[in-house]
Amino acid sequence: xxxxxxxxxxxxxxxxxxxxxxxxxxxxxxxxxxxxxxxxxxxxxxxxxxxxxxxxxxxxxxxxxxxxxxxxxxxxxxxxxxxxxxxxxxxxxxxxxxxxxxxxxxxxxxxxxxxxxxxxxxxxxxxxxxxxxxxxxxxxxxxxxxxxxxxxxxxxxxxxxxxxxxxxxx
Ligand code: ADP
Numbered sequence: 001x002x003x004x005x006x007x008x009x010x011x012x013x014x015x016x017x018x019x020x021x022x023x024x025x026x027x028x029x030x031x032x033x034x035x036x037x038x039x040x041x042x043x044x045x046x047x048x049x050x051x052x053x054x055x056x057x058x059x060x061x062x063x064x065x066x067x068x069x070x071x072x073x074x075x076x077x078x079x080x081x082x083x084x085x086x087x088x089x090x091x092x093x094x095x096x097x098x099x100x101x102x103x104x105x106x107x108x109x110x111x112x113x114x115x116x117x118x119x120x121x122x123x124x125x126x127x128x129x130x131x132x133x134x135x136x137x138x139x140x141x142x143x144x145x146x147x148x149x150x151x152x153x154x155x156x157x158x159x160x161x162x163x164x165x166x167x168x169x170x
Pocket of ligand 1: 011
């Protein structure tokens, strides 16, 4: 079983997967990118690393019984289930400000969330039948972890496009 948990930064992937009780090996991909040097350059303006996606795909090509968490996790091949965490853009921006991200980054990610960018990429790569959207806006981290566990246990039907944050763009 290969599960990926993706979503715009600030949707709560790290927090929820840290609380998840699962037999799968949980990989926090952003830590791996930094620790293993799986990046092509440093983006000084954004104070971030530009991940080497080909290297990530290759590194996890044969991994089994894993759950990989990151806003890049949906780029991995052959995922059995793709969980896309969602969050209302205003709430997402608030979470990012509280995490001491810059105002520019908070706004950029809120807009990206309103435009369904990661959901669209996930559906495009893996197909709707493998995608499970989870709206975290009014859920605690433990409730989000329980939703992810339900996906892993086969207790949820696939869902994509059920949340609509386009009002944020008006
Ligand atoms: P991601 O890994 O998706 O970038 P994080 O897990 O780092 O997101 O969470 C971003 C911020 O939002 C953190 O400060 C975290 O404490 C907070 N947070 C995460 N999940 C929730 C939630 N379900 N409800 C409220 N705040 C949350």
